Amino acid sequence: MDFLRSVDPETALIIDQELNRLETTIDLIASENYTWPAVxxxxxxxxxxxxxxxxxxxxxxxxxxxxxxxxxxxxxxxxxxxxxxxxxxxxxxxxxxxxxxxxxxxxxxxxxxxxxxxxxxxxxxxxxxxxxxxxxxxxxxxxxxxxxxxxxxxxxxxxxxxxxxxxxxxxxxxxxxxxxxxxxxxxxxxxxxxxxxxxxxxxxxxxxxxxxxxxxxxxxxxxxxxxxxxxxxxxxxxxxxxxxxxxxxxxxxxxxxxxxxxxxxxxxxxxxxLKPDFIEYQKQILENANTMAEAFIALGYRIVSGSTKNHLMVIDLRSQNCTGKEVEELLGTIGISANRNCIPFDPQKPFVTSGIRLGTPAITTRGFKKQETETVVQIIHEAIQHKNDPHYLTKLGQQVHDLCAQFPIYPELVQ
Ligand SMILES: Cc1ncc(COP(=O)(O)O)c(C=O)c1O
Missing domain, CATH: 3.40.640.10 (Type I PLP-dependent aspartate aminotransferase-like (Major domain))
Structure with a gap:
């Protein structure tokens, strides 16, 4: 990036800002991941x-x-x-x-x-x-x-x-x-x-x-x-x-x-x-997803189809009187990325939805295991409970920031 910074600081700055966003937010978008530096x-x-x-x-x-x-x-x-x-x-x-x-x-x-x-x-x-x-x-x-x-x-x-x-x-x-x-x-x-x-x-x-x-x-x-x-x-x-x-x-x-x-x-x-490590990594993705689903269920949420057997789940938010759009936006304010998602036979319009889709590939890549995954669920739950309390949400945002700081993604790229 040094060369890019010298010839086009404007584009380099945007890339640096995106790197900072990756490092300081928790990505639960099921289709995203952080690839290897060699890639x-x-x-x-x-x-x-x-x-x-x-x-x-x-x-x-x-x-x-x-x-x-x-x-x-x-x-x-x-x-x-x-x-x-x-x-x-x-x-x-x-x-x-x-x-x-x-x-x-x-x-x-x-x-x-x-x-x-x-x-x-x-x-x-x-x-x-x-x-x-x-x-x-x-x-x-x-x-x-x-x-x-x-x-x-x-x-x-x-x-x-x-x-x-x-x-x-x-x-x-x-x-x-x-x-x-x-x-x-x-x-x-x-x-x-x-x-x-x-x-x-x-x-x-x-x-x-x-x-x-x-x-x-x-x-x-x-x-x-x-x-x-x-x-x-x-x-x-x-x-x-x-x-x-x-x-x-x-x-x-x-x-x-x-x-x-x-x-x-x-x-x-x-x-x-093709390396043996990859199997352990995939096992951890699935274990984290299972941990996440069980933690949500323990807090009274309903997971579409009752459980997850892979890396993702859709949470039905109707029990919390929230829509997918609301929760997606709410989580955005505390540094968690996720996407609204229809639940089957959703009474809400596709732009609003009753669900949120959460996945564990990205958090697993940065090193989250059972304990961190449970913390993430707790943060999401507290955000929903205190959605109208900006002071509380700021505290949760700080917690997200601190958690991310413990698990850098690309330390070799950060200036
Ligand atoms: C099942 C499935 N097929 C195909 C695609 C399309 O991939 P791309 O976004 O690379 O075009 C996606 C992307 O989310 C997907 O989930």
Missing amino acids: LEASGSILTNKYAEGYPGKRYYGGCVYIDEVENLAKQRCAQLFNAEHVNVQPHSGSQANMGVYFAALKPGDTILGMDLAAGGHLTHGYPVNFSGTFYTRVNYGVNRDTECLDYDEIQKLAEQHKPKMIVCGASAYSQIIDFKKFAEIAASIDAFLLADIAHIAGPIAAKLHPSPIEHADFVSSTTHKTLRGPRGGLIMCKAPYAQQIDKAIMPGIQGGPLMQQIGAKAVAFAYA
Whole structure:
């Protein structure tokens, strides 16, 4: 950063301020994490300079000898991590990964059956204003009203009724285990493709703490920046017979030149994820989530679906007479980031919501364990109890600040 500070102090200052924000606030946004410094280095490297449309050994530009090496390294490490037959590491993001899969397997107008955004799904799983709901005919499944869990009988019925060409499983706000085998049986029964989007749970899957979809799904998509703790980006894994189709769909289908600096950074992240430490780290993420859910339950809160089996949970705030929007804003004032989230069958509008989604990847990365996680829950609870007492909230803000100071994220970057 020294060079940047000297040539563009204005941008450098903003980055320094963002670093300070990271260091001094508690991040409970379930889709965020702090990547390794070595990943940051690769992501900010000279690999950004190279145009490399195409794939290793078949580029449309000269000078790709080392670019090929780094992309092959990323592919090979990812394949080893997930036991995948074919990997494409070029998608710029999770959304592009999903777009690539649809472009490879579907024609415009074909039907996709995916999880409703309001029940925990993602925009790209068939939402009206997203490309997935504009180019394709969308049908959505939700969760069971009583259990708030996926209802596989209901999904089977919807599949038989609408005969989608593709079923999409995976979620952004679902805290139970996803039965990929069951999804594969449903897809097979109507001769549909199965896409498993593991953007959120890639870390636990890589660590074998959540069942893997690899042997069950035709296509698996993911982001690399959530539980996986890598750089911002996406990837697609598929069975060997679909390899060419997927590669063509990404380039020239929907993308041009790959972001080689991100692909280099993905290679570094996969190397970290292949180390035994990564399993311990993922275990700690899940333990912290479980600790958090139990602490909220002990204080009288309701967790959607009753518990968490992964890194996140959605808390129903109606018992506290609060909305998700209110609590998101309230927590912001004391230095805690989280996001409002619909609960299933939410009586509130999506901009307001009755829930808040909380996740533990980022706090685990900075070193929080059981005791700190319980403290965080206590702080959130007290903030809600004293939401109209600015003096009390200032005290809680100081507590957040002190806790963060004990667990620096990037000590080597702080000036
Ligand atoms: C399940 C799921 N799929 C895909 C995505 C899209 O990823 P990106 O934001 O990188 O486009 C997300 C992002 O939150 C997600 O939760």
